[in-house]
Amino acid sequence: MAEITTAAKKVKLIVTRQDAPESAPYTEEFELNYRPGMNVISALMEIQRNPVNAKGDHTVPVCWEFNCLEEVCGACSMVINGKPRQACAALVDKLEQPIRIEPMKTFPVVRDLIIDRSRMFNALKRVKAWIPIDGTYDLGPGPRMPEKKRQWAYELSKCMTCGVCLEACPNVNEKTNFIGPAAISQVRLFNAHPTGEMNAEERLEALMEDGGIEGCGNSQNCVRACPKGIPLTTSIAEMNKQTTKHMFKRWLTS
Amino acid sequence: MKGFYSRKLHSLLGVIPLGFFILEHMITNFSAVEGGEQGFKDSVVWINSLPLVLILEIFGIWLPLLYHGVYGTYIALQAKPNNGRFRHERNLRYLLQRVTGVIALFFIGWHIWETRVQVALGNVTHEELGGLIHDIVSQPVFFMIYLISVLAVSFHFTNGLWSFMVSWGITIGPRAQRVSSYICMGLFVIVAVMFTWSLFVFRGMEFEASGTAMLHTLKTVIG
Incomplete structure (x- = not known):
């Protein structure tokens, strides 16, 4: 022994x-x-x-x-x-x-x-981190996801809402209401899904609310701390791009 | 205004127009290196001969500066730095961006008081500004304050340009952010050297002689 x-x-x-x-x-x-x-x-x-x-x-x-x-x-x-x-x-x-x-x-x-990690689950609810498929009748199969996209989206799906990125972030604290990196990355994941994409704007608008994506201060601690190696800063920058585009689109089309 | 828009505006104003004004100011100062006292005087006269100069100042400098400074202070106060636990370069730059921003705010406020406000009050003319700065930076303590401040401003501007490109979704992947980081830090060196060089020239008793001599030496070395 x-x-x-x-x-x-x-x-x-x-x-x-x-x-x-x-x-x-x-x-x-x-x-x-x-x-x-x-x-x-x-x-x-x-x-x-x-x-x-x-x-x-x-x-x-x-x-x-x-x-x-x-x-x-x-x-x-x-x-x-x-x-x-x-x-x-x-x-x-x-x-x-x-x-x-x-x-x-x-x-x-x-x-x-x-x-108590409730704030993370509330954040997922806020950004609608799910894919609505329920209807009053069978909606049939959704569009297929290209394999190339699936590969990077799979990496984002590894998020286990563990809270390490929020703990590492200097902008997630009692003085701010910043939603944190995890939920921002989940918006990218669900907006990449061919069916989830149909509600992409709702999720982008959730990120443009107070305490949303603007709370990021680019310390990039999150991506270094993430135990699953999720490219969080790439997700944040990509969402910066999409929310910026959405902002202009809303201004010019409404 | 909602946080998203106020933060976006903060980020934009830091580059347009404030970033451009920093570059313009840098070139004006550098005219002292190239053309000595007269060269600097000519540059000051030229910039003040622009049409609608007061409007340009109000909307191109003062209001953006006020907004960027006040909102920036709010951002800086919200931070809870953890550089002891996470020792890497981006996190250090996160801290420095906030520290240099606060230094810049105090310095710029004081600098505007000494120069632009005194011109407005009629205590000094545009032609006398070079001499005024010479008198200030000839004192070792003020020279050190100016030196630290111009380095802080140069860093805040160039590193802010890096984060501007992230915040507006221009540089997205890690490679793009690394390359833009090299470019911005290269720009930092250029801006910092040019401001510092001008400071040394302003300090010299005979500022045309020393400045041009250094420049000529450099030109001979380069080619």
């Missing part, structure tokens, strides 16, 4: 905790036995199994969210050693110790590492 050879090695964690949405955050240190292949999730699970902090005091287990454990659901996003990312993909072997774990404070903190 593997545990014999590495039993002496320790992993040190400093977790920023918060008991309730309105209460003050504090840090708590933990020291765990190292196991090969450990990631931040399994370290947090270890704390859950044995909720004892570094001082040896019994404590309340750390709360966090996770689902898929393979970096496709976006639920376990947190700030690890200063970088927003998914805890399931953060391998302990590749992290500098002590590992500092904080919630993504751009979002309201519910408890410990659990955050």
Whole structure:
């Protein structure tokens, strides 16, 4: 069994905790036995199994969210050693110790590492990030999507609404109502779809509302932080072009 | 006005007309390098002989400047920079764009007060402006303020041109944005060098001699 050879090695964690949405955050240190292949999730699970902090005091287990454990659901996003990312993909072997774990404070903190990402889902509703196909009768098959377009659109569809791009963006904060990079990229995705394209103008107009695309300040942190490698800045610039064109079209045709 | 339009207007005014005015100002200043005191005087007289010069100033400089400055301050105050966590060049430029914008606003306000407002009040004539600037930049502290400010303005303009092209959907992909970045930073070097050079010439006691001598040396070196 593997545990014999590495039993002496320790992993040190400093977790920023918060008991309730309105209460003050504090840090708590933990020291765990190292196991090969450990990631931040399994370290947090270890704390859950044995909720004892570094001082040896019994404590309340750390709360966090996770689902898929393979970096496709976006639920376990947190700030690890200063970088927003998914805890399931953060391998302990590749992290500098002590590992500092904080919630993504751009979002309201519910408890410990659990955050409320509702604003992202509201943003998707605002820009109508879906394809309306329901009718009172069978509308038949929609137009086909060219393969070349499908290839880049597929990359955009990898967005898991994890919130890392919003956490990385200096313009998403309590002083602004900027919708954030994720929803802007989703407008590009749904406007690229041959059926979704039929409602393209509604989505562009949603981006031209207050807190829409104009909130981007070109720091380009989003594209560097995105765990799925989505070309967010290309999407933003493309939407800048389309909203600008739409602006002139509206002026000249209405 | 809705955010989308006010931000678009902010971005547009930064290039047209303000960007053009910066280039025009740069060329006027550089006439001091090429033609010395007389060359600069001639340029000032020429620009002030344009038809409807007051209208041009009001709609081409003052109002756009006021809007760009006030709205720009609002944008700068909304930022929450995170350059410690995200150390890369674009994020640094995001911060610098806001910092240089604020420096530019204070500097330009002060500079207009010293020059254009004094002309309007009748305290100084257009012909005396070169001498006035000479007196100001001869003092080391003011020279440093002018030097930092012209570098800040040059950066704010050229980097703003880069983000203008992104915001208006001209440069879209990463390659296009990288190429436009090289072009804009190249323009920054040119604008910064020309403004700084003029500053040194304004500083010289005998500003025609030193300036033209440097230019002649450069011309001999180039070809």
